Amino acid sequence: ELKVEQNPLFLSMQEGKNYTIYCNYSTTSDRLYWYRQDPGKSLESLFVLLSNGAVKQEGRLMASLDTKARLSTLHITAAVHDLSATYFCAVDAPSGTYKYIFGTGTRLKVLA
Amino acid sequence: DAGITQSPRHKVTETGTPVTLRCHQTENHRYMYWYRQDPGHGLRLIHYSYGVKDTDKGEVSDGYSVSRSKTEDFLLTLESATSSQTSVYFCAISIAYEQYFGPGTRLTVT
Numbered sequence: 162e163l164k165v166e167q168n169p170l171f172l173s174m175q176e177g178k179n180y181t182i183y184c185n186y187s188t189t190s191d192r193l194y195w196y197r198q199d200p201g202k203s204l205e206s207l208f209v210l211l212s213n214g215a216v217k218q219e220g221r222l223m224a225s226l227d228t229k230a231r232l233s234t235l236h237i238t239a240a241v242h243d244l245s246a247t248y249f250c251a252v253d254a255p256s257g258t259y260k261y262i263f264g265t266g267t268r269l270k271v272l273a
Numbered sequence: 274d275a276g277i278t279q280s281p282r283h284k285v286t287e288t289g290t291p292v293t294l295r296c297h298q299t300e301n302h303r304y305m306y307w308y309r310q311d312p313g314h315g316l317r318l319i320h321y322s323y324g325v326k327d328t329d330k331g332e333v334s335d336g337y338s339v340s341r342s343k344t345e346d347f348l349l350t351l352e353s354a355t356s357s358q359t360s361v362y363f364c365a366i367s368i369a370y371e372q373y374f375g376p377g378t379r380l381t382v383t
Binding site: 165192194196202203204205206209211249251253258259260261262263264265266 | 304306308313314315316317318321323329331332363365367370371372373374375376377
């Protein structure tokens with residue numbers, strides 16, 4: 162059974178600090194996705210990582226993928242309050258169909 | 274904007290009643306999905322569709338059925354709603370690996 166685990170589940174951090182969210186998955190997957198969800202809202206795609214070693218950056222967020230370690234990281238640089246949200250990672254299900262398995266999410270709160 | 278709408282956006286229903294949620298897309302994307310979101314569980318796939326009349330089960334399909342008679346519409350039906358189906362339901366489409374989500378439907382079963 163494919164499992165996707167994120168840690169931490171909750172993260173409270175001060176503005177200006179750096180931190181990393183981790184996403185581990187249990188079986189082979191070449192693609193990994195990061196989404197953001199604001200309270201009461203839908204999910205918004207942040208990054209699509211398509212191969213081992215992929216790195217993508219958008220503003221203060223940088224995502225990377227290590228398929229050999231089955232690990233993706235979402236690094237936050239100099240956090241600001243607007244980054245407060247819940248972040249989800251997801252991977253392709255291994256059956257080759259267009260199915261996705263999501264992690265349970267990391268709720269980030271950036272304190273001013 | 275991937276042009277995804279969901280209806281209704283909010284619904285309160287009683288245990289044992291049937292409920293149908295609708296997902297509509299404005300473009301002819303092949304893959305459509307229904308997820309439920311519950312605290313501590315992230316998003317869990319209920320059913321998905323890979324074309325008209327082509328559907329398959331996800332990880333939490335018990336108690337749910339789906340239909341897709343037109344490319345643009347994907348319906349999720351709770352035949353006899355239970356309190357455990359109180360949740361937020363999201364529809365999504367897939368475009369070149371990336372998923373785009375609808376606004377969600379908050380369903381409360383009393």
